[in-house]
Amino acid sequence: MPSLALLAQSLASGIFIGALYGLLGLGLSLAWGLLGQINLAHFALAFLGAYLTYQLGTAGLDPLATLAIVLPAFFVFGAALHWLFARFAVSAFNSLLVTFGLTVIIEAAIQWIWSADFRRLESHYADIRYRVGTLYIPLPELLTLALAVALSLALWAALRYTDFGKALRASAEDASMAQAFGVNAKALALLLSGISAALAGVAGLCIALSYTLAPSQIYAWVGVVFAVVMLGGLGSALGPLIAGIVIGVSEALTMAFTAPSWAPLVSFSLLIALLLLRPEKI
Amino acid sequence: MRTLGALVAAGVALAGVPLLELPAFYESFFYLVFFWTVLATSWNILSGYSGYFSFGHGAFFGTGMYTTATLTMKAGMPFLWTLPVCAGIAALFGVAIGAVVFRAGRLRGELFALLTLAVSYVLATVILNTPIDGGPGVSLAAVAIPRLAATPPSTFYLLALAAAIVTLAVAYQVQYSPLGRGLFAIHDDEDVAEVLGVPTYRYKLAALAISCALAGVAGGIHALFVSYVTVGETFSIVVPLSVVLMSVLGGTRHWLGPAIGAALITALLYAFTASDYAVAGRAAVGLILIVVILFMPQGVLGQLLRWTARPQPKPGSGLEFTHRHAAVQDLAPLLSASGVSKAFAGVQALAGVDLVVRRGEILGLVGPNGSGKSTLINVVSGHYRADSGRVVFAGSEIERLSAHRIARLGIARTYQIPRPFAHLSVLENVTLPAMFGHAALARAEAEREAMRWLEYTGLASKALALPGELNLHQRKFLELARALAARPQLLLLDEVLSGLTPSEIDGAIALVRDICAQGASIVFVEHVMRAVMQLADRIVVLSYGRVIAEGSPAEVMGRPAVVEAYLGKAHA
Numbered sequence A: 001m002p003s004l005a006l007l008a009q010s011l012a013s014g015i016f017i018g019a020l021y022g023l024l025g026l027g028l029s030l031a032w033g034l035l036g037q038i039n040l041a042h043f044a045l046a047f048l049g050a051y052l053t054y055q056l057g058t059a060g061l062d063p064l065a066t067l068a069i070v071l072p073a074f075f076v077f078g079a080a081l082h083w084l085f086a087r088f089a090v091s092a093f094n095s096l097l098v099t100f101g102l103t104v105i106i107e108a109a110i111q112w113i114w115s116a117d118f119r120r121l122e123s124h125y126a127d128i129r130y131r132v133g134t135l136y137i138p139l140p141e142l143l144t145l146a147l148a149v150a151l152s153l154a155l156w157a158a159l160r161y162t163d164f165g166k167a168l169r170a171s172a173e174d175a176s177m178a179q180a181f182g183v184n185a186k187a188l189a190l191l192l193s194g195i196s197a198a199l200a201g202v203a204g205l206c207i208a209l210s211y212t213l214a215p216s217q218i219y220a221w222v223g224v225v226f227a228v229v230m231l232g233g234l235g236s237a238l239g240p241l242i243a244g245i246v247i248g249v250s251e252a253l254t255m256a257f258t259a260p261s262w263a264p265l266v267s268f269s270l271l272i273a274l275l276l277l278r279p280e281k282i
Numbered sequence B: 001m002r003t004l005g006a007l008v009a010a011g012v013a014l015a016g017v018p019l020l021e022l023p024a025f026y027e028s029f030f031y032l033v034f035f036w037t038v039l040a041t042s043w044n045i046l047s048g049y050s051g052y053f054s055f056g057h058g059a060f061f062g063t064g065m066y067t068t069a070t071l072t073m074k075a076g077m078p079f080l081w082t083l084p085v086c087a088g089i090a091a092l093f094g095v096a097i098g099a100v101v102f103r104a105g106r107l108r109g110e111l112f113a114l115l116t117l118a119v120s121y122v123l124a125t126v127i128l129n130t131p132i133d134g135g136p137g138v139s140l141a142a143v144a145i146p147r148l149a150a151t152p153p154s155t156f157y158l159l160a161l162a163a164a165i166v167t168l169a170v171a172y173q174v175q176y177s178p179l180g181r182g183l184f185a186i187h188d189d190e191d192v193a194e195v196l197g198v199p200t201y202r203y204k205l206a207a208l209a210i211s212c213a214l215a216g217v218a219g220g221i222h223a224l225f226v227s228y229v230t231v232g233e234t235f236s237i238v239v240p241l242s243v244v245l246m247s248v249l250g251g252t253r254h255w256l257g258p259a260i261g262a263a264l265i266t267a268l269l270y271a272f273t274a275s276d277y278a279v280a281g282r283a284a285v286g287l288i289l290i291v292v293i294l295f296m297p298q299g300v301l302g303q304l305l306r307w308t309a310r311p312q313p314k315p316g317s318g319l320e321f322t323h324r325h326a327a328v329q330d331l332a333p334l335l336s337a338s339g340v341s342k343a344f345a346g347v348q349a350l351a352g353v354d355l356v357v358r359r360g361e362i363l364g365l366v367g368p369n370g371s372g373k374s375t376l377i378n379v380v381s382g383h384y385r386a387d388s389g390r391v392v393f394a395g396s397e398i399e400r401l402s403a404h405r406i407a408r409l410g411i412a413r414t415y416q417i418p419r420p421f422a423h424l425s426v427l428e429n430v431t432l433p434a435m436f437g438h439a440a441l442a443r444a445e446a447e448r449e450a451m452r453w454l455e456y457t458g459l460a461s462k463a464l465a466l467p468g469e470l471n472l473h474q475r476k477f478l479e480l481a482r483a484l485a486a487r488p489q490l491l492l493l494d495e496v497l498s499g500l501t502p503s504e505i506d507g508a509i510a511l512v513r514d515i516c517a518q519g520a521s522i523v524f525v526e527h528v529m530r531a532v533m534q535l536a537d538r539i540v541v542l543s544y545g546r547v548i549a550e551g552s553p554a555e556v557m558g559r560p561a562v563v564e565a566y567l568g569k570a571h572a
Helices: A004-035 A041-058 A063-087 A092-114 A139-161 A163-173 A175-180 A185-210 A215-219 A222-232 A239-257 A260-277 B002-015 B024-050 B057-074 B079-101 B109-129 B152-176 B178-188 B190-195 B200-226 B238-250 B257-274 B278-295 B299-307 B373-380 B403-409 B426-436 B443-456 B472-485 B502-517 B529-535 B553-558 B560-571
Strands: A129-132 A135-138 B333-344 B347-358 B362-366 B388-393 B411-413 B490-494 B521-525 B538-543 B546-551
Touching: A004 A041, A004 A135, A004 A139, A004 A163, A004 A185, A004 A222, A004 A239, A041 A063, A041 A092, A041 A185, A041 A215, A063 A092, A063 A185, A092 A215, A092 B109, A092 B238, A092 B278, A129 A139, A135 A139, A139 A163, A139 A185, A139 A239, A163 A175, A163 A185, A175 A185, A222 A239, A222 A260, A222 B109, A239 A260, A260 B109, B002 B152, B024 B057, B024 B152, B024 B178, B024 B200, B024 B238, B024 B257, B057 B079, B057 B109, B057 B200, B057 B238, B079 B109, B079 B200, B152 B178, B152 B200, B152 B257, B178 B190, B178 B200, B178 B426, B190 B200, B190 B403, B238 B257, B238 B278, B238 B299, B257 B278, B257 B299, B333 B373, B333 B521, B347 B373, B347 B521, B347 B546, B362 B373, B362 B502, B362 B529, B373 B388, B373 B490, B373 B521, B403 B411, B403 B426, B411 B472, B426 B443, B426 B472, B443 B472, B472 B490, B472 B502, B502 B521, B502 B529, B529 B553, B538 B553, B546 B553, B546 B560, B553 B560
Parallel strands: B362 B521, B362 B538, B411 B490, B490 B521
Antiparallel strands: A129 A135, B333 B347, B333 B388, B538 B546
């Protein structure tokens, strides 16, 4: 039985990793649920963003300032990706295969430019950590949590209350019907796809601040983030964050009580149970 | 048979390669080609044929790897003996998963892919944390490599070659067997396949078992080839993704497609690895995948087969039908339903329906929208299970049987909105029920039967077209031909006339009469009242899930309550 302090610390780290899962899942879930686009390249994009942050940060730019470059670039990339899918009428499943191809290309590009060695961004953020009682809370993790919560809430509100959000949900349900009522579904889809890719850029920043980078890491979170997206409900803005934290905490507790290597069992058993028992909820 | 012979001949010829004493490099390269051929082809038998895309192939392959690793290292079993065990354990594992997954609703497409991926992560975690692996991996360096040839690389070459030939033979056999026909039908529309008599659940399990067994053998061989087995390598997402990539690249609707994809990708990667541009090679593979999906979604082989000329339709065998017997109406009931109820989330679609269909009669089933007509058809054909009540058909109780068993007993149905198998030709669409339905004919016989019904419904010239090339009228008749090819005793027609022009309706009415004259009993749901009055011997009126009137058309339609409440202005 681990001590109370250890338990609290693992709870906190579970929430932080969960926030990252949620942030990665957010763009994936919106594109999948509202555009029918299963974007495996989302992970590669996040790591590309992380490497760009690393490169610009090493050159002396403040890591947060790199977003000014990464976000517009990724937005354009995301919109272009959707244009391609729309142009070729790619089905949801084929979008998974196409973006796998894209993932392989991006992975190769990263390896080409930055080599397969581990890279670590040295920034002053990494040195700051707060002490709350017996808990240590590093700033990068706190930043990840804050960004994940803020972006999820903002998108949730946008989808729920703005005309943009309503039009988007309507065209996700029935694109041709929405168009008949004057919704410019194509423009909306391009916009959302761009936002989704930009979200990968934000996740990339968080990864660069907290983790050591390697090209092969692209695949490390694919399984668990897909589980988060499913558990959170496709197309939901708050779902991925909540599901991410649930999974993150349950993984952290599993690690605290058993061995770290047992952690994947929790998330994937949850996912299997959900798929088998409540497939209609997805 | 010729193809199988050619396959075996190719295998024998390739088995002579080690005698050439080429540098070991070539044998390793061909080993990889054969290895990926086995994995991709085995994946395709389930996923390509039936459309259930699995991302869990790594789990089945990994089962084989760890079976061999455990048996050779811990139990001291000779390597070759472990291979059948690999096949058995992987197949058992697959069937156990399938038995749960295929029962739990319809998990298609990306959800099935994700589920199988999750299963392989769970398996990886369990193996990592138990003595099967325990973390550091298992070394097979101490295992004796069987001396099938002069050198170990030659031995691996021969083992993988044998596995590849067997796998391709199995894939070929499956594709052209009833199993394959059924799987392709499941790919396009599983509900319809089941209603036409395909035992979908058993077929999916069988395909999964075959697929797993072959992947297990590949794993067993590969364990000794790499001689060091780790969880990270074995269960990495790269294995299932590569397998999908190769199959899609080659073409998933043909037994040889995945092998072509496997050879292309392996050669490409090998060519780049040998040079200094291994990274560029991987990027090229990614680019090829994107281009193939966008420009030839049927894969390389699929595209090639499309370019080679399509065969001409066979000359029809002439209109020679056996009029089985003239319309004899005896009063013996063919189908009797009593007290059938069915509710959906609070809506009582059927509330205790009693209904009798007599042999040789045409029964019209009418009622306003939402009165339960289609639900009743769905219950009788086995698509829905009734909450309560009995349905007896030709002496057997059918309310608990699955749809394909009911189809075999001799009930066939059509859908209001035609649901042809989109990727099968018109002829193949009609051949399927002749093989799986009440008639249960062998393939050649079934094809002749199908051709007869196509001529009967005026579709013979379209036999080799895909359903997408037909207009609505033709699609309705395809639907009808498909139901007739099963030679049903009872035919359930769900609004076959809706959407047709008046002259087309006249033709259809004559056709239905003729079908009845040949001995089938018919229940038809219809809103076109003219047709109901002309065709029906008897009509039953449903409203809110209850029978509110039945009798001869003229008499029932004359009842003021029926006219007023349920037919509204239609009769005015």
